[in-house]
Amino acid sequence: MHPSYRQFLYLQVQPHANDRELSDSAHRKNAALRIEGGQYNLKYGQTGNMSPEFMKRAIALALENVRSGSGGPFAALIVKDGRIVAEGTNRVTVLNDPTAHAEVVAIRKACRAIADFQLTDCDLYTTCEPCPMCLGAIYWARPARVFYAATAEDAASAGFDDAFIYDELKVAPNSRRIPMTQVLREESLAIFLAWKQQENKTPY
């Protein structure tokens, strides 16, 4: 391993005072203790390459998330120019938010930190292959690359059956286990017409 991988830069994100997710600094600090070396203002020389240290940190965060009872066994990082822009751990049960998967939490924080709804030139490190929701979120956020450690099969053997959702995506809407029924299509088309006619809109 290249010596510079052993330590890395950490881009300090100003926490929002009202943000429960970001304010849990004690939790983050505990997780950081499991990483060799410090995490602030340290040299990291190979921004063009994947760094296993980022994944190791994500693994440490996920372990701490489990052991502290903060949520499911998943964590993710967003990295830009060799620095961590944001970190996320699974917070589904503690926040009563079924969308608070590690990747979604990290993407939301990173976008807030860089004040953009696109993660251009960013890398996402996640401890597990993304579920369909997170994969969709990744495509909307458009990072440059994704690195993952465990596979969907590993997650399934731990009780997280993302495969079911992947299978449902292939089924016609009205045949899914959660039935999806179309109504009022004609009425709804006025919305897209208004969008097309709207000036000064922000495409995304």
Added chain:
Amino acid sequence: MHPSYRQFLYLQVQPHANDRELSDSAHRKNAALRIEGGQYNLKYGQTGNMSPEFMKRAIALALENVRSGSGGPFAALIVKDGRIVAEGTNRVTVLNDPTAHAEVVAIRKACRAIADFQLTDCDLYTTCEPCPMCLGAIYWARPARVFYAATAEDAASAGFDDAFIYDELKVAPNSRRIPMTQVLREESLAIFLAWKQQENKTPY
């Protein structure tokens, strides 16, 4: 149309003081004006059936979202026992949050309102067929039913090409347009082991 469809109950959700999404009451009020009849404490008798009035309200919210420049042309509602638990509109660009699709916003609000990470016995009304991210969020939230108005093709013709993401889901991770590379699988398996061994965890 059954007369009772013309008016419906609205479950008042206590806004969180710090929540930008919920606090925009003026925006919600404007949209409400487009619905015939009042929305508070009115009788709604057919909880077992789909109500087109809920979809009409979602359409009105989406139109208002476009016209007020608040985001993309999408809105969604969560309904339980004939009452609206939460509403969401697309807020991607105003919040710098690529995950702030209408369905995700509505799901997060509804779960917060009912203090649960599952939307048991709830219906989701959305003005457009969900994208893969939102479909995944729906499966994690597990509402009973989904009703949608416009199709994915309608959205594509307005410039929202969810089909691209649906296609990418079918491609092997390392062949996707956003390359997805596996690293450190062995190290990551300690996380799932810790999860299996953890007592007093909350499955989800």
